[in-house]
Amino acid sequence: MKIADDLPSALTALDRPNSYIGRSVPRPNLARLMQGRGQYVSDLALARMAHVAFARSPHAHARIKKIDAAAAKKTPGVIAVVTGPELAKVITPWVGVLSHLKGIKSAPQHAIAIDRACWQGEAVCAVVAKSRAEAEDAIDLLDIDYEELPVVTDAETALDAKTLVIHPELGDNLTFERKHEAGEVDKAFKEADAVVEATFVFGRHTGVTNEPRAIVAYWNEGEQRLTVYQGTQAPHMMQNLFAKHLSLAEHQVRVVTKDVGGSFGIKVHTYADEMATVALSKLLKRPVKFVADRLESFITDIHARDHRVKAKIGVKKDGTITAFEIDDLTGIGPYSVYPRTSGIEANQVVNLVGGPYKCPNYRALARVVFQNKNVMCQYRAVGHPIATAVTEGLVELAAAKIGIDPLEMRRKNLIPDDGYPCAGASGIKFEKLSHHAALEKLVKMMGYEKLRAEQAELRKKKIYRGLGFASFIEVTNPSAAFYGVGGAKISAQDGATLRLDAQGALIVHSGVTEQGQGTEAVLAQVAASAFGIAIERVRVVTGDTDNTPYGGGTWASRAAGIGGEAAWQAGKALRQNVLAVAASILQSEPKALDIRNGLVVDADTGRERITLDEVARVAYFRPDTLPPGFQAELVATRHYVPRAWPFAFTNGIQASYLEVDIDTGFVKLLRHWCVEDCGTVINPQLVDEQIRGGIVQGIGAALYEHCIYDERGQLLNGNMADYLVPMAGEMPDMEIGHVVSPTADSELGAKGAGEAGTAGAPAVVMNAINDALRPLGAKIITEMPATPGVVLKALGRV
Amino acid sequence: MSAHDISLTVNGEAVREAVEPRRTLVDFLREDLGLTGSHVGCEHGVCGACTVRVDGAVVRGCLVLAVQCDGARVETIEGVSDSGAIADLQNAFEKRNALQCGYCTPGMLLAAEELLAAGGTPGREKIREHISGNYCRCTGYEAIVDAIEAVVQARGGRK
Structure with missing residues (x-):
């Protein structure tokens, strides 16, 4: 299948008549959501449904000496009070390790804590009642006797000999360590004309999905089946885990995911309270609902990005980068999160640092340690914002040190666009990237020279504006190399089943899921184009393990690239099946026919031969009129998994233009640009909006978001009034551009686009602030979030 | 109780x-x-x-x-929605893909309508300020601002 230009913007379309590929088709589910008629799990009510609330440890580390539930049990509406040991009879614990992360270790984690709570917020007792309010009333009456234990909160000292070991059976607090060395690092630093060192500190933050985590579990004792309605990104993964830990067969478990109020990686993990809800349903033989309230979300939704990276770059006078070196330390809470582990983020940092550049000399150390804080795990753009900020922070510091323009520095060092395929210094493999084309496009879009002139002019008036840049790479379309090889039952392949219904409409069932990014629109576009039907006659079904092909779901920017390709192949297959029926009716040859715009036509002339509803009518209701021995097959299923490359890397570059108020330390974002290459663009509007939303999430990390813990492991700002998120008033308009380098691993050629914005935005904002403050002789800011306090400190004003 | x-x-x-x-x-x-x-x-x-x-x-x-x-x-x-009072705003949101997960959208639409109903032709900054009490994690807000701005223009300041 050849790729042809479809739009003047050089977005590609696959060469089919009436193709929807490369067009901004509106999403099919918007009207429902805009009318308040979505079906979020938090909206769901079932007959006899009970509500669970959890008593949570107020201490970061404490022995649970006694739980006296007598008063709670007498509270009106209470159905059951269940402790950890009681629930452990129904559900087994889990350990978050993967075999391909060598040496990673963790301790068994229970649905409800047994004997000991290891972070502030860990559930220690469940109360099930007729309403959530009544369950909370009863929790107030629980008498829980805690013995506070010493806490491990500082990652820097977590490995010291005198520090308490949180899980004594593991021997130490080291979860995972990775060392990597490539090229001749010491020699390269010696040969450098300048070496720049900096310590980058990233604030722990979290996803703050607008709809908190929500689950309704219903164990039907008569059917011996569990139905779980869950806001999740990976229904089949959860089906496997619910079955495994409740000692059921997978076919006894159905996971249903309709509308999800935001995910961003938060909803792709195993949460103890959700596992407990499922187990409680089994125990009580009735539907049980759990919806985290916002305060619970802050202390139980996974956190991310709490890294300290000591980093070093060597550079020659002409701007050539000679070496990168990093020492990354991250504290991930008391357990490695199941089943994806909490080692992946640091592992990604090692993989991605230096990624856009030719430099072959690279040394990395990453250590992941346990501590008594909420758990950390994979959140949108896992590891990318850290690696990009470290790499691009170093590149701009080095450029400033040797007095070279930061874009010239990149032109000199970025992997040349004709240099592919190739491998990065960390061992990652690139099929085809376009760093230089992206950079030149960005320069043109933003009017670089003019902005530099404006910046210089305004400095004379004591207005301090800065420009910051970041070239980046993004992991998308993961193969089995991500999780499958490590032993996790997380599908890398995905499937699509297409059916021609009895009126000639196309029904698509897919294993990938809709989290609001537009998966269902993309699947409809792809299926309609491959099959040859108007998109209005396509209906997409996702998020139901009983009714969709087995698949991985939505994470690591895989839905369009993997789920889309499966739908493309299934569309082609169903077209052939339908043409076989049509040919049989018309006494023609399938290859002489095609399906275009919902009609079977002569392939050569485009002349209409028969409608799809007529083909369906004959196949379903008058098969007796078809030739003997001919069986119509109006369903086709195809699967796809990337095989040629472990990941389809994408690339891009961002820029930020901002103004720093040097009296208050406030940063005003003026403009933001991103040029991104995600291969074939199936729906330009959806891609652009993914990037815009991702950028703003990255800006949150750069300027506002921070889970602030004290030394006792208490989260000090776990609510939406104190934890700042980006709101409309402070956000800039963002200009998005594209370069298109399709992957040859699939016919569609689409790579992922979901995380590019978040990957690059923190780096560019940090770099732009430093650029703004440079003439003032301020200290370099390498800390996120760059709050007004951080800025004023850098200026020496506080 | x-x-x-x-x-x-x-x-x-x-x-x-x-x-x-x-x-x-x-x-x-x-x-x-x-x-x-x-x-x-x-x-x-x-x-x-x-x-x-x-x-x-x-x-x-x-x-x-x-x-x-x-x-x-x-x-x-x-x-x-059923009265059709904000149909133009909903159409603008759809056209501009001004929602992703849709969880904030009902609140966002009602907040936007409050601004529109006040009449006048607020610019982007005023629109951003008016919806700055409504949190959206998905869109980055620009599409929402675009959609509201389009309705501001279309209604031409009519209350």
């Missing part, structure tokens, strides 16, 4: 219910009336997902108690 009888109109329909004094308006709408279009995001008045109208004024459904609405006229996204 003793219940109080309240009478009010919700989306033009007369409603009489017994509610606990602690019941918030948004929980009342969602759990007692099944109007789940108003969402619960933070339950402390920051995120705006629970935005509804009481006697024509936009309020946070999580900061108003149901008992306070005795005798009031309450409108939710379901009612405003």
